[in-house]
Amino acid sequence: MSLSLFRQATGRIALALTAALFISACATSQDVATRSNGINDPYESTNRSIHAFNKGLDRNLVRPVAKGYGAVVPVEMRDLVNNFSENLSTPGYVVNSLLQGDFRSAGVSLTRFLMNTTIGIGGLVDAAGELNIPSRETDFGETLAVWGSGEGAYIELPVFGPSTQRDAVGLVVDFFTNPLTIYTIDDDPERYVPPTALAASVLNDREKFSRQIDSVLYESEDSYAQARQIYLQNRRFELGDDQADAADPYEDIYGE
Secondary structure (H helix, E strand, O other): OOHHHHHHHHHHHHHHHHHHHHHHHHHHHOHHHHHHHOOOOOOHHHHHHHHHHHHHHHHHHHHHHHHHHHHHOOHHHHHHHHHHHHHHHHHHHHHHHHHOOOHHHHHHHHHHHHHHHHOOOOOOOOHHHHOOOOOOOOOHHHHHHHOOOOOOOEEEEOOOEEEEHHHHHHHHHHHHHOHHHHHHOOOOOHHHHHHHHHHHHHHHHHHHOHHHHHHHHHOOOOHHHHHHHHHHHHHHHHOOOOOOOOOOOOOOOOOO
């Protein structure tokens, strides 16, 4: 990576972190309201409009494309793509584990990345998983939680779906702090590899869990409220909120 690219990447990281600290401070000030009411959704009207957009996008594009992807691409091939996409995310897990002071998890994630990138053929094969080395997924939203930032208001993002102010900041910062993103940010055609692999992984998950996702989006009386509840319950449980009940987002909540 050239010196100019390194300086550019460093500037973007600094800007992203500064924005993260500012917005997370705002989220912290709203945390009392979040905890006392269970759900802090002051932007519900706007969120519902974005939810309607996301729902239409899923109905008209994502769901049919995912079905086609599942019908054309063998499951074994889809699993390889998922493994590859997960491996590209692993350097970000290392960075966030270090920021959280969790050096053990950082070491495990680094070991997984090195093993899967080498003997796992660039990450196509989860060689580390075969040796029972667990995956420790984390993100900057969790890092902010470890630093004491409150989750802030619930928001629904276009395309990305349910989130909170804290996790939305984390999403942006994760993009700029993943070493692979920095390395490929100005390269061509390498810069298209991570987003393409991620898109394929998303399509695979949409097809794999189509029944459960459809039950929330198209069979519930209020898909917005249902998606909001599932997201917040699961996210709080992941972050160690003892008051949160775990709700598997891929569980068939209307199944027998």
